[in-house]
Structures are given as structure tokens and as C-alpha cells.
Amino acid sequence: xxxxxxxxxxxxxxxxxxxxxxxxxxxxxxxxxxxxxxxxxxxxxxxxxxxxxxxxxxxxxxxxxxxxxxxxxxxxxxxxxxxxxxxxxxxxxxxxxxxxxxxxxxxxxxxxxxxxxxxxxxxxxxxxxxxxxxxxxxxxxxxxxxxxxxxxxxxxxxxxxxxxxxxxxxxxxxxxxxxxxxxxxxxxxxxxxxxxxxxxxxxxxxxxxxxxxxxxxxxxxxxxxxxxxxxxxxxxxxxx
Numbered sequence: 001x002x003x004x005x006x007x008x009x010x011x012x013x014x015x016x017x018x019x020x021x022x023x024x025x026x027x028x029x030x031x032x033x034x035x036x037x038x039x040x041x042x043x044x045x046x047x048x049x050x051x052x053x054x055x056x057x058x059x060x061x062x063x064x065x066x067x068x069x070x071x072x073x074x075x076x077x078x079x080x081x082x083x084x085x086x087x088x089x090x091x092x093x094x095x096x097x098x099x100x101x102x103x104x105x106x107x108x109x110x111x112x113x114x115x116x117x118x119x120x121x122x123x124x125x126x127x128x129x130x131x132x133x134x135x136x137x138x139x140x141x142x143x144x145x146x147x148x149x150x151x152x153x154x155x156x157x158x159x160x161x162x163x164x165x166x167x168x169x170x171x172x173x174x175x176x177x178x179x180x181x182x183x184x185x186x187x188x189x190x191x192x193x194x195x196x197x198x199x200x201x202x203x204x205x206x207x208x209x210x211x212x213x214x215x216x217x218x219x220x221x222x223x224x225x226x227x228x229x230x231x232x233x234x235x236x237x238x239x240x
Contacts, residue, residue: 030067030221032058033074033088037161040186041094044073053182057111058092058212060237065228076142077160080105083213089221090214094180096144097211106222107211109229111238114180115204116148119169119188122199126176129154129205135175138165144208145178162187170197180208 034054036042042052050071062069074082074093082088083105094114097107118137120126129137133153139145141158149156157174159165165177166187179187181204188198212229214222232238 028068030062030069030089030224031087032069032071033079033082033091034071034093035076035079036073037076037163038094038180038183040190041180041182042092054092054094054210057232057238060232061212061225061228063228064231064235064237065224067224067228075160076140080213083215086215089218090212090225092212094183094210095213096180096208098144101213105213105216106218107213108222108225109233110209110211111229111233112182112210113207114182114210115206115208116145116178117181117184117200117204118202119166119177119179119184119198119200120175121169121172122197124175124199124201127201129176129178132175136173137176137178138168138174139178140165143179144206145180148206149178166194166198170194 034042034050036044036050036052038052040052042050042054045051050073055071058069058071072088074088076093079091079093083091095101096114097110118126118129126132129148129152135154136157137149137154138157138159139149140162141160146156146158154176157165162177162179162183165174168174169177170193184200187194188200189195212225214225
């Protein structure tokens with residue numbers, strides 16, 4: 001009897017784990033992970049709501065594709081592991097499509113071009129990243145901004161959140177920050193704390209396309225998302 005009970009409990013645990021690992025909830029909703037620390041793309045507003053361009057975009061994609069979603073705030077340093085482990089079905093979080101990332105995950109149709117730009121103190125004479133050779137330049141860990149700095153003469157300093165890098169720059173602790181264009185513009189042009197204190201110099205120096213990431217080989221979810229992305233773009237909803 002004990003052996004039979006043990007087998008039943010083992011099977012029940014396996015079934016439960018399978019349901020969780022699949023990401024998708026019992027009610028059929030797709031779980032979408034996003035690191036909500038990148039205004040204006042994804043962030044938490046004063047009412048503790050998840051908002052931003054990416055959030056509006058994925059909601060429009062879901063509507064056009066006829067699917068239901070739940071967006072979960074997930075820290076960047078674990079977001080791709082969550083995708084690989086089946087804890088979520090997709091990631092929308094200002095994720096640049098790169099050849100390296102394409103080895104471990106699949107991407108939707110690109111939906112925005114957001115190249116890297118350099119942010120410096122308004123008193124700085126730097127115009128390009130190379131001008132900061134030997135000096136510390138900040139970026140969020142694991143981002144393409146960090147890769148660009150690492151491949152430059154500047155010294156890379158990584159942060160768990162971009163906001164910490166911006167704060168260090170404003171207080172003179174680092175010489176610059178590299179970030180995606182829309183996020184950089186939000187900090188420099190829209191944030192009263194940094195407006196006039198920090199500036200974006202030059203144009204974006206990379207072409208980087210954002211995509212919605214799904215688990216490698218998950219064609220079912222990818223096809224649904226691509227259906228929605230195409231409809232959003234064809235109907236001009238993304239421009240709204």
C-alpha cells in the first residue's frame with residue numbers, strides 16, 4: 001500500500017511540475033516576463049502598475065492574435081533562465097536580437113530599432129565611446145550596451161539596473177553610460193532629475209532590433225506571437 005501511495009504521489013508531483021514548467025497557466029493564458037526597470041519601454045508607475053511601450057505592444061499583439069496573456073515582472077539576471085526553464089512562455093523586455101542569443105532562444109519579427117547611444121555629463125567633452133578610453137563607463141549587466149563597452153577602449157562597469165548607472169554618472173562616479181536609444185532618451189530628456197545635467201552625444205552607433213523571445217523550438221507560441229506582431233504592424237497600431 002505504501003509503495004502504491006508513493007508511486008501515486010510521485011506521479012502527482014511530476015504532473016504538477018510539468019504544468020508549472022510549461023509556463024502556460026491552466027486557464028490558457030501565456031506568461032510573459034518583463035524586467036520592468038527600463039522606462040519608457042517597461043516600468044512600474046506610481047499606481048504600481050506595469051506600463052510602457054513594450055507592455056502596450058504585447059497587449060496589442062495578444063489582442064490581434066486572439067490570445068490571453070499575463071505579464072510578470074522578472075529581474076533581468078534571471079529572465080532568460082526563466083524562459084529556458086519554462087517558467088514563462090515569452091519575454092518582452094527591450095531584448096535586442098543577436099546572433100549569440102539566437103543560439104539559445106527564438107525571436108519574433110523585429111518590432112523596433114533601438115541602437116546604442118552614449119550618455120555623459122553635460123560638462124564632458126566626449127563625443128564618442130572611444131573618447132572615454134581608460135575611464136569607467138556603465139551599462140546594465142548582460143545587455144548589448146555592456147558588450148559595446150567591453151569591446152571599446154573604455155572600462156566596463158556593470159549594474160543590476162540601468163538606473164543605478166545613471167545615478168553614478170550624475171554623481172561623477174563614472175564617465176559615461178551606454179544604453180538603448182529610447183531608454184537613454186527617457187532618462188536624459190524626460191526625467192527632471194537628470195534633464196540638463198546629462199546629455200546624449202552623437203547618434204546611435206549600432207543598429208539593434210528588439211524582438212519578443214520564446215523558448216528555442218517553441219514554434220506554437222512563436223507563430224501566435226508573430227501573427228499578432230504582423231497584424232499590429234500592418235494595421236499601424238504600433239505607430240499609435
